[in-house]
Amino acid sequence: MNEIIKIRGNRKLNGEVTVSSCKNSAVAILPSVVLASEIVRLYDVPEIEDVKVLVKLLELLNVKVEESDDDELTIDPTRIANVDLLDEDVMKLRASYYFMGALLGRFRHVKMYSPGGCNLGPRPIDLHLKGFEALGATISQEGNIIELNAEELVGDDIYLDFASVGATINIMLAACFATGRTTIENAAKEPEIIDLSSMLNKMGAQIRGAGTSRITIDGVSRLKGCIHDIIPDRIEAGTYIIAAAACGQDVIIKNVIPQHIEALLSKLEDMGVKLMQGPDFVRVLESDDLKPVDIITQPFPGFATDLQQPLTALLTKANGDSHIEETIYLERFKHCAELNKMGANIEFETGNSHIHGPTPLKGTDIFATDLRCGASLVIAGLMAEGETNIHNAYHIYRGYDSIVDKLKALGADIQ
Numbered sequence: 255m256n257e258i259i260k261i262r263g264n265r266k267l268n269g270e271v272t273v274s275s276c277k278n279s280a281v282a283i284l285p286s287v288v289l290a291s292e293i294v295r296l297y298d299v300p301e302i303e304d305v306k307v308l309v310k311l312l313e314l315l316n317v318k319v320e321e322s323d324d325d326e327l328t329i330d331p332t333r334i335a336n337v338d339l340l341d342e343d344v345m346k347l348r349a350s351y352y353f354m355g356a357l358l359g360r361f362r363h364v365k366m367y368s369p370g371g372c373n374l375g376p377r378p379i380d381l382h383l384k385g386f387e388a389l390g391a392t393i394s395q396e397g398n399i400i401e402l403n404a405e406e407l408v409g410d411d412i413y414l415d416f417a418s419v420g421a422t423i424n425i426m427l428a429a430c431f432a433t434g435r436t437t438i439e440n441a442a443k444e445p446e447i448i449d450l451s452s453m454l455n456k457m458g459a460q461i462r463g464a465g466t467s468r469i470t471i472d473g474v475s476r477l478k479g480c481i482h483d484i485i486p487d488r489i490e491a492g493t494y495i496i497a498a499a500a501c502g503q504d505v506i507i508k509n510v511i512p513q514h515i516e517a518l519l520s521k522l523e524d525m526g527v528k529l530m531q532g533p534d535f536v537r538v539l540e541s542d543d544l545k546p547v548d549i550i551t552q553p554f555p556g557f558a559t560d561l562q563q564p565l566t567a568l569l570t571k572a573n574g575d576s577h578i579e580e581t582i583y584l585e586r587f588k589h590c591a592e593l594n595k596m597g598a599n600i601e602f603e604t605g606n607s608h609i610h611g612p613t614p615l616k617g618t619d620i621f622a623t624d625l626r627c628g629a630s631l632v633i634a635g636l637m638a639e640g641e642t643n644i645h646n647a648y649h650i651y652r653g654y655d656s657i658v659d660k661l662k663a664l665g666a667d668i669q
């Protein structure tokens with residue numbers, strides 16, 4: 255179904271917006287629950303489509319999931335059955351691949367479809383598979399079906415050629431029940447990895463070094479239940495901060511860990527955006543005369559690839575030429591063609607975009623092609639004169655909890 259977000263732009267945003275819990279933590283934490291032998295309670299789980307799909311997949315595995323009014327999930331894996339995940343929901347998102355590591359760890363066997371997710375160009379999983387093999391798994395692939403088997407899993411030293419978020423998490427999950435010590439060298443350092451590791455450690459896992467490039471996992475024989483609060487979503491926070499920089503008069507973004515978005519905040523300051531930081535909020539005041547900046551996307555703590563698309567919308571307002579070098583997903587530029595339809599002047603090719611500002615934007619019909627492209631188009635719609643219709647809005651609902659209501663509360667004309 256083609257869901258449309260309609261925005262009448264060029265209105266000033268004012269007030270407060272509270273950031274929801276982190277999508278990319280939640281989508282790792284939910285599959286990880288299959289490792290537990292007892293009930294796990296998660297607080298403030300974001301209400302997003304990716305979470306709903308993962309809950310359905312847990313239910314296929316006979317894991318009982320109950321939701322209370324205040325976004326708390328009670329997850330009971332005590333009657334789990336390791337059925338093959340040959341369901342088309344697996345292909346709706348990337349994070350379904352965390353069932354590979356988790357089920358391999360728990361049952362030594364997984365059969366499931368390959369994951370889907372946003373189309374950002376090639377997204378191989380060779381590093382995940384290399385990690386599983388190092389722990390003792392054999393892998394067979396037939397078409398879109400992948401099967402992993404292991405008689406036993408034994409800890410090993412695993413070096414990742416690239417600090418992949420997904421591979422780091424998947425290896426951590428598979429290694430929790432492996433015999434002996436697993437070491438991941440050149441591990442990803444994203445906050446979501448620390449969040450998952452702190453939850454698994456509450457359950458009794460022995461994971462050290464999350465947040466550094468060397469993580470060790472000492473295998474244990476059982477994980478118990480726990481209660482866990484998921485960290486705030488740094489990309490959602492960044493998206494609202496950028497929206498406020500583009501159209502805000504006085505906006506406070508709450509439930510933010512500013513240290514998670516230092517690279518963004520520092521670039522916005524370079525642009526001349528007026529920002530104030532507190533321990534758990536960022537306040538953005540009306541900022542004119544924005545300067546252009548150059549960005550290189552990098553793994554954490556570098557500038558997040560997930561924020562370069564939203565930032566591009568703001569850069570169309572800057573007085574001069576900005577350059578973005580995308581090093582994580584070389585094809586992540588589909589938003590640029592849509593922004594150009596609105597009057598932007600952006601040249602883009604594999605790995606690079608050049609934004610020639612300032613160009614006023616005009617509302618028109620545009621298409622979200624992936625989640626953060628959608629976020630970029632929402633910001634552009636807020637900035638634009640006239641009416642913007644963002645087609646294929648379902649991409650946006652995959653990762654932004656209540657985005658329409660949150661922006662309405664800030665004074666946007668959005669439906």
Ligand code: EPU
Pocket residue numbers: 278281348349372376377378379380381382383416417418419420421442559560581582583625626653
């Ligand atoms: N890569 C490989 N081989 C692998 C794994 C990754 O070559 O086995 C490459 C990828 O092709 C890519 C790079 O390494 O060029 C980064 O991939 P990574 O594994 O770090 O990313 P991911 O786990 O697929 C997660 C987030 C993405 C986010 C990236 C980078 C989830 C579910 N997804 O993806 O989030 O962009 O890390 O930070 O956590 C989003 O939220 O919009 C999103 C796409």
